[in-house]
Amino acid sequence: MEYPSKLFVGHMIGGRYKMIRKIGEGGMSHVYLAEDLKLPGKLWAIKESVSDPKLYSSIRDEAQLLISLSHARLPRIVDFFPPDNDGYTYLVMDYIQGITLEKYFSGYRGRIPMDSILQLADQLLEVLDYLHTHEPAVIFRDLKPSNIMLTEQLELRLIDFGIARNYKQEQTQDTVKLGTVGFAAPEQYGSGQSDARSDLYGFGALLLYLSTGGTSSEWTERAERNIRSDLPRQLIPIIRKLLQFAPENRYASAAEVRRELAAAIRQEPKPDPKRMRDIAGRISTQVIALLGAGGGTGTTHTAIAISHYLARSRSKVALVEMNVKSPSFRRIQQIVDGNKALAPGSRKFEVQGVDYWRQTARADVITLLSGSYDYVVIDLGTFRERERLEEFLRADIPVIVASGAEWRQQDILDMVHGLSRYPQQKWMYFLPLAGPDAVQRLRKQLNTSQVFSLPLHIDPFEKSEDMDRALQRIFQGILSGAQRRRRFRFGL
Template sequence: MHHPSKLLIGLTIGGRYEIIRKIGEGGMSHVYLAEDLKLPGKLWAVKESVSQPNDYNSIRDEAQLLISLSHARLPRIVDFFPPDSEGYTYLVMDYIQGITLEKYFSGYRGRIPMDSILQLTDQLLEVLDYLHTHEPVIIFRDLKPSNIMLTEQLELRLIDFGIARNYKQEQTQDTVKLGTVGFAAPEQYGSGQSDARSDLYGLGALMLYLTTGGAFSEWTPKAEKSIRQDMPRKLIPVLRKLLQVAPEDRYGSAAEVRQELAAAVRQEFAPDHRHVRNITGRISTQVVAVMGASNGTGTTHTAIAISHFLARNHGKVALVEMNVRSPAFRRIQQIANRGLAPNGGNRKFEVQGVDYWRQTARAEVISLLSGSYNYVVIDLGTYRERERLEEFLRADVSVIVASGAEWRLQDVTDMAQNLSRYPQQKWMYFLPLAQSDVVQRLRKELNTSQLYSLPLHMDPFDKSEDMERALNRIFQGTLGETKRRRRFRFGLS
């Protein structure tokens, strides 16, 4: 039921919160952006809801409960105005800048990068575990794309607690049947009381929705066949169990699901997993994947330096550009062609013994692995280009390039945290010009010895004695000799 709003632009609530504009609405509420007059420039979201007189006490109780919550993926509730004579209540909470998962999904036309789906799922399980282990237990009950906000860094926030409720041990079923059709568990329609397993069903429905391009949110044989091929196959049984009709057939806790998902993903990307196909050429090919923790870290510069180091010392090298938005390889090709613009169809060119492959598709990379190259170095661009994350995970050596500047160290720690569910034994971190104390501190923080500072190297095409020594030390014992004829494993999906 829609209720008319009592708020107008310029109106002040509680003598403190001045309404700026409406930013959202639903069947039971309106949400406004407001400025804090006591803290000029500070913005809050004000949620206006209407309740019935017999609900006033429970509304107050729920508001006090929400105010007590403290979690990074939940907006803080900082103020509450109880029902007035007409039943209008107001919650003042954090204003979260970003877009809803619904709009994000629509922007990708239903094809969100698979790693983004895994990352968002892990974040949801993190906050659900907090709610379900809270005292008293809180059940969210409405996990749907429009109730999930994403920041620019794809950090997730749950934004609407309109139908969240306490779990009451003595109750056999919900007093009010609420939830979004397609995402709510069956017991939310009258067959029992919703509990933590109801939210886990909602999570499964959301995962299925995202991995079938929005076509399905309930488990059926047709839905299973529609799951996209790049979803790790080990996750399908997990998804099936989440979506069981009977609550007792589902997982018992968010922590249990999180462990299952992490184990499935690790197994999927383990080097000896049966899903990958062995490709053996007449000379073994090893892959070095280079990815930047953020923009402007020198990812392409580092990939070029590594490629020419390998070509000088270890064998035949292909340097592959998979960062399709970068103009770098096109500019290099133009210089190599003595100023002539590159021919659109000729994407291969040679510089000082290294074969450069401009804007290369995944299928072409696979063909290079069965050729005559000893090494294939892949420039993947920045971590935000998650479509290419699988190439990073499958490589023999995975290099993360990050800034050594103090104010940018958070970029690399955030990336490591976001990818913590993947095996990281073969990862290396390169921080150009980083100070020794920064290197030691980050090694401890990331729990790795494979983190290195790189010396100044103005021209990555030419040999620098300092860089040569550094790369020799870093790669010693890591890149095998070509005569060993080891097999390179690459996933085909």
């Protein structure tokens, strides 16, 4: 930073905002988390910027720009302190809890779940459409991972309007050439004035960057070769058109791109949700994924019970733990091994005919699916761990485990609402120990008959007549492998 910050922990501005800690910096600005002393418990983000005296109007422009905007994916500006004698100025805006897309991407080592990429792309186009149809149109001009925040629910927010500007129709080129190399459109470097199509170029660069594991943000033959195999192929010509050098060769609006993306995704071939046969005629592996609507709902307990129910029908079953923070499988393995220290790399163990896979990565799951298992049951932990959402959505049988207590049913309603953009026809809802009234109430609220109560089952490893009857009733006509093996056994 060329200029040091005047703010520090405990410092107060405006007799109201008390600094708690620094939460970011970049370019010519620092960002602090501040407590509002007039609204106890309320937190704001304070952006401190430094401007050359000749450019004092730019920060005022940013403030006026933000004040004029109102969208759920944009921060609200609630206070503004104009430049002091040294050129320091302060914007008070919404504090958005979450992480930047840059950090989220880094945490995945460049392999964000494809469903998450498509979800973020749609959200970004939504807010760009709002900006571009604003009167006057607002051009963001700096779409990059560090300028995008993600909430815990993977909701997107644009956070830095430092170089955004209103589009001026009479202007032939930008007065100031700004934007991040690799994501900014060519016209932002002097070949013309940036407009809505410049942001669409930035959107295309960002989409390509996410789809190539961070290796490319400009369209080249090498970039196309690096595109992930799970990206819907119909999206490739869309990205290529977004990244055309000449603005007139790109899409005209964010709304148009959003329609094209939605149509391309709908055209992507979908796997048959029923059991499919491979070339050899063998019935392929069926995946059951369990996701808890909240903590303490019994997700792991239910996953174990289902796995051993299937194993007792002479099916070959793998139970996979993808909730890396859970100690459950480690404790089970220690008991199985006689409380000995676990050998490094020893993640597979067997209990009563079920293969347990502890703290398993997605690549390992793909390997299991190509193996000899009839069923792979995946324990995904709770909904808050959104990085495992893709496995839930791709499962043949997605199961949400929730509490039957009335005071906790809001957890499942919030979860379903948060995932409303995804098809939910085959989702099932399990409520351990819930009474008939709770089941009927949730069926009515969710408008589905796929809500089931599970009986008391103290030891999920052992057979329970009540639990077996419940699971047999729930899975009747769905679990092809178990039915096939039961028929074979009875024919002997």
